[in-house]
Amino acid sequence: MKKGKxxxxxxxVLVMLSLSGGSLLSQEKVTLRILGIGGWHPSxxxxxxxxxxxxxxxxxxxxxxxxxxxxxxxxALYEKAASALASHSDAYDIIISDSQWLGAFSTGGHIVxxxxxxxxxxxxxxxxxxxxxxxxxxxxxxPDGSDQYWGLPQExxxxxxxxxxxxxxxxxxxxxxxxxxxxxxxxxxxxxKNMDWETFEKVLEFFTRPEENFYGLxxxxxxxxxxxxxxxMSFIWTWGGDVxxxxxxxxxxxxxxxxxxxxxxxxxxxxRFQPPGAVTYGIDQCVNAISQGQxxxxxxxxxxxxxxxxxxxxxVYDKVMxxxxxxxxxxxxxxxxxxxxxxxxxxxxxxxxxxxxxIDFLKWWYTEDAQWTFARxxxxxxxxxxxxxxxxxxxxxxxxxxxxxxxxxRDFWHLPCYSELLLIQQEEWTAYxxxxxxxxxxxTFAAAQKAMDNIARRQEQVLKDWGFLE
Amino acid sequence: MIQEDYLSRWRWRFxxxxxxxxxxxxxxxxxxxxxxxxxxxxxxxxxxxxxxGLENYKxxxxxxxxxxxxxxxxxxxxxxxxxxxxxxxxxGFLFNSQDVMGKKIMLPILFAPMMIAPVASGxxxxxxxxxxxxxxxxxxxxxxxxxxxxxxxxxxAFPAVVAVDVWxxxxxxxxxxxxxxxxxxxxxxxxxxxxxxxxWTKFRYVILPAMSPVFVxxxxxxxxxxxxxxxxIFVMTGGGPGSSTELLSLSLYRMAFLFFNTxxxxxxxxxxxxxxxxxxxxxLMLIPKSxxxxx
Numbered sequence: 155m156k157k158g159k160x161x162x163x164x165x166x167v168l169v170m171l172s173l174s175g176g177s178l179l180s181q182e183k184v185t186l187r188i189l190g191i192g193g194w195h196p197s198x199x200x201x202x203x204x205x206x207x208x209x210x211x212x213x214x215x216x217x218x219x220x221x222x223x224x225x226x227x228x229x230a231l232y233e234k235a236a237s238a239l240a241s242h243s244d245a246y247d248i249i250i251s252d253s254q255w256l257g258a259f260s261t262g263g264h265i266v267x268x269x270x271x272x273x274x275x276x277x278x279x280x281x282x283x284x285x286x287x288x289x290x291x292x293x294x295x296x297p298d299g300s301d302q303y304w305g306l307p308q309e310x311x312x313x314x315x316x317x318x319x320x321x322x323x324x325x326x327x328x329x330x331x332x333x334x335x336x337x338x339x340x341x342x343x344x345x346x347k348n349m350d351w352e353t354f355e356k357v358l359e360f361f362t363r364p365e366e367n368f369y370g371l372x373x374x375x376x377x378x379x380x381x382x383x384x385x386x387m388s389f390i391w392t393w394g395g396d397v398x399x400x401x402x403x404x405x406x407x408x409x410x411x412x413x414x415x416x417x418x419x420x421x422x423x424x425x426r427f428q429p430p431g432a433v434t435y436g437i438d439q440c441v442n443a444i445s446q447g448q449x450x451x452x453x454x455x456x457x458x459x460x461x462x463x464x465x466x467x468x469x470v471y472d473k474v475m476x477x478x479x480x481x482x483x484x485x486x487x488x489x490x491x492x493x494x495x496x497x498x499x500x501x502x503x504x505x506x507x508x509x510x511x512x513i514d515f516l517k518w519w520y521t522e523d524a525q526w527t528f529a530r531x532x533x534x535x536x537x538x539x540x541x542x543x544x545x546x547x548x549x550x551x552x553x554x555x556x557x558x559x560x561x562x563x564r565d566f567w568h569l570p571c572y573s574e575l576l577l578i579q580q581e582e583w584t585a586y587x588x589x590x591x592x593x594x595x596x597x598t599f600a601a602a603q604k605a606m607d608n609i610a611r612r613q614e615q616v617l618k619d620w621g622f623l624e
Numbered sequence: 625m626i627q628e629d630y631l632s633r634w635r636w637r638f639x640x641x642x643x644x645x646x647x648x649x650x651x652x653x654x655x656x657x658x659x660x661x662x663x664x665x666x667x668x669x670x671x672x673x674x675x676x677g678l679e680n681y682k683x684x685x686x687x688x689x690x691x692x693x694x695x696x697x698x699x700x701x702x703x704x705x706x707x708x709x710x711x712x713x714x715x716g717f718l719f720n721s722q723d724v725m726g727k728k729i730m731l732p733i734l735f736a737p738m739m740i741a742p743v744a745s746g747x748x749x750x751x752x753x754x755x756x757x758x759x760x761x762x763x764x765x766x767x768x769x770x771x772x773x774x775x776x777x778x779x780x781a782f783p784a785v786v787a788v789d790v791w792x793x794x795x796x797x798x799x800x801x802x803x804x805x806x807x808x809x810x811x812x813x814x815x816x817x818x819x820x821x822x823x824w825t826k827f828r829y830v831i832l833p834a835m836s837p838v839f840v841x842x843x844x845x846x847x848x849x850x851x852x853x854x855x856x857i858f859v860m861t862g863g864g865p866g867s868s869t870e871l872l873s874l875s876l877y878r879m880a881f882l883f884f885n886t887x888x889x890x891x892x893x894x895x896x897x898x899x900x901x902x903x904x905x906x907x908l909m910l911i912p913k914s915x916x917x918x919x
Contacts, residue, residue: 233881240667240884258884262670377864431755433776433865570669573882585778585866592777612689
C-alpha cells in the first residue's frame with residue numbers, strides 16, 4: 155500500500171512536470187536560439203558574448219538566459235533561414251540575416267517590425283538615432299526610403315584595402331618606383347585617402363611580379379553568393395553609375411549606361427595584376443592571398459581583418475596597413491568613392507516564442523558596454539558615440555578605414571526578388587571575367603556592354619514578374 | 625491448391641506496408657509537386673498561391689536559359705556516360721582476364737572513387753585543379769611548363785567537371801561489365817574457341833549479346849544519375865564561370881531554395897522527371913532487343 159502511494163505521488167509529480175512544459179524545473183530560464191554565419195567572426199562573437207547578456211538579464215531583467223548559436227556558411231544561410239521562416243518554425247528567435255533579405259522576410263510577415271519597439275524605449279530609440287543614416291537605410295529599412303524598420307545592425311562592415319606597408323616603406327622599392335613612375339609610393343593613410351584608381355593602378359603594376367610569384371592585388375570575382383557583385387557594384391557607383399532606377403525600377407538604360415559598363419570593364423581589367431585563378435576568388439582566398447604574402451594588397455571586408463593580423467594565421471600580421479580603397483576622379487576633379495556596405499542586420503522571427511527576451515537582447519546589444527565589448531573582441535559596432543571616437547579608431551588596425559568608408563556607402567536592392575536579381579549579375583559578370591582571364595575577349599568594352607545589356611533585359615523580366623515594373 | 629490460396633491471401637498483406645510507404649513517400653509528394661506546378665507560389669514572399677494552369681510550363685519552355693541549361697546537361701550526360709562506358713568496358717575486360725596480377729588488391733582500389741561521397745570528390749578536385757598550388761597544375765608546370773585554369777575558364781570548366789564524373793563512375797561501369805562477362809555461358813566461349821573465330825566475331829556475336837542486358841542496365845543507371853548530378857559541380861564551380869557548368873539540377877536548386885519560386889521549380893522538377901522517364905524508356909526498349917539477339 156505504502157509502495158502504491160509513493161508510486162502515485164511520483165506519477166502526479168511527473169504529470170505536473172510534463173504539463174508545465176518543464177517550467178517548474180527551469181523557472182525563469184530562457185533559451186534564445188540565434189542563427190548566424192559560420193566562420194564569420196562577428197557572428198560567432200555575438201554568441202560568445204552571450205554570458206555577458208545573461209549577467210545583465212539576471213541583474214536587470216530578473217531572468218536567466220542561455221543563448222544557443224546555430225551557424226551556416228554565407229552561401230547556405232539564406233536557404234536555412236528562409237526555409238525555417240517559410241515553414242513558420244520557431245527554431246530560431248533571432249536570425250543574423252543579410253540586409254538584402256529584409257524585403258523577402260518582411261513582405262512574407264516572417265519578421266517582427268521594430269518601429270513600435272524602438273519608439274517605446276527612449277534608450278533604444280537614442281541608440282538607433284546614434285547610428286549613421288547609411289546603416290539605418292542598409293540594415294533596417296524596407297521598402298527603401300521608407301521609415302519602416304525590420305532589422306538592426308548586428309555588425310557594420312564595408313570594403314577596405316589591406317596593403318603591405320613594409321613594401322611601401324622599403325627604400326629600394328621606393329627608389330625603383332620613383333624612377334619608373336616619377337612620383338613617390340604612397341606611405342600614409344592620408345596618401346591612400348586622396349588616391350584614385352589611375353594612380354593606384356601604377357602601384358599594382360609595380361608590385362605585380364609573376365616571376366617571384368607575387369602580385370599586386372587580390373579581389374573578389376567568385377560566382378559564390380554575392381562576391382563579384384559587391385565589388386562590381388562598388389565600382390559602378392564609384393564611376394558615377396547605378397544598377398537600377400530606384401524610383402521606377404527600370405534597369406535598362408541604367409546598368410548598361412556607359413559609366414557602368416566602363417566600371418565593369420575596369421574592375422575586370424584589374425585581373426591582370428592578380429594571381430592565377432583570381433577569377434574565382436572569394437573572401438577566404440583574398441584573406442589567404444595577403445596573409446600568405448602572395449599579394450601586395452587585397453580589396454575585401456573590414457570584418458575579416460582579424461585573421462590577417464593574427465600571428466598564428468598570417469605571415470604578414472605586422473606588415474599590413476588598412477586604408478580606404480581608391481576613388482575615381484569625376485569631371486570636376488573631385489574624388490568619388492562609393493563602395494558597398496557589408497555587415498548584417500539581425501531580425502526577430504515572427505514565430506519566436508521568446509520575442510520579449512529577443513528584444514531585451516537586442517536592446518542590451520546597443521548599450522555602450524556591450525558595443526565596446528564587441529569592438530574589443532574584433533567586431534565592428536555601429537553606435538556613432540563609440541565608432542567616431544579616436545579610441546575606437548585606434549583599437550583595431552581596420553577600424554579607421556571602416557568608419558571612414560561608412561558615409562556614402564550603399565547597399566544592394568532589398569526587394570523580395572533580390573536573389574533572382576543577384577544570380578543574373580553573378581552569371582553575367584563571372585562569364586565576362588572568366589572570358590577576359592582566358593584571353594578570349596578582344597573588345598573589352600563591347601563584351602562588358604553585352605553582359606550589362608543581358609543583365610538589364612533579364613532583371614527587367616524578373617521585376618515585371620514580381621510586379622515592380624509594368 | 626491450398627498453398628496457392630494461402631499465398632494469394634497473404635500476398636497483399638505482406639505488400640501492404642511497402643505500398644503504404646511508397647504512396648506516402650513517392651506518390652503523394654509527386655502529386656503534390658504536380659499540383660504546385662500549376663500555381664504561382666512563393667513560400668517566402670507570403671503571396672497567396674494563384675492558379676496559373678500551364679503558365680509555369682509555358683514560361684519555362686519559352687525561356688532560352690532553360691534550353692541553354694538543358695543543352696549543357698544533355699552534353700554532360702552524353703559525354704560523361706559515353707566515356708564511362710568506354711573506359712568501364714576496357715577496365716572490365718582487363719580485370720576479367722585471368723592474367724592480371726594482383727587483381728584482388730587492384731580491384732578494391734579501382735572501385736574506391738565511387739565509394740567516396742560526391743561532395744568530397746568535388747572538394748578534392750577543386751583543390752587538385754587549383755592553378756596556383758593544385759597537384760595537376762604542379763605536374764603540368766613541372767613537365768610541360770604551363771598551367772591550365774581548369775575551373776576558372778569556361779572552356780576548361782566543362783571538361784574538368786565531366787572528368788570528375790568519369791573518374792568517379794567508370795569503375796561502376798567496369799563492375800557492370802565484369803558482371804556481364806561472368807554471365808556469358810562458358811559453353812558458348814568454348815564453342816567459339818573450337819570454331820577458331822576471330823576475336824571481333826567472338827566479341828560481337830557471343831560476348832556482347834550475352835552481357836548487354838547487364839550493361840544496358842548499368843548505362844541506364846549512370847544516365848539517370850548523371851542527369852541528377854549536383855554535389856560535385858556545386859562545390860567545384862557553383863555552375864560557373866558564368867553558366868558554363870550550370871546543369872538543370874543546379875537551376876532547380878536555385879529556383880526552389882534560393883528564389884523559393886516553388887511553383888516554377890515544381891514545373892521544372894516535373895519536366896526533369898519526364899526527361900528521366902524518357903531516358904529509361906529508351907534503355908528499356910534496348911534490353912529485350914539485345915536479349916533476342918543474344919538468343
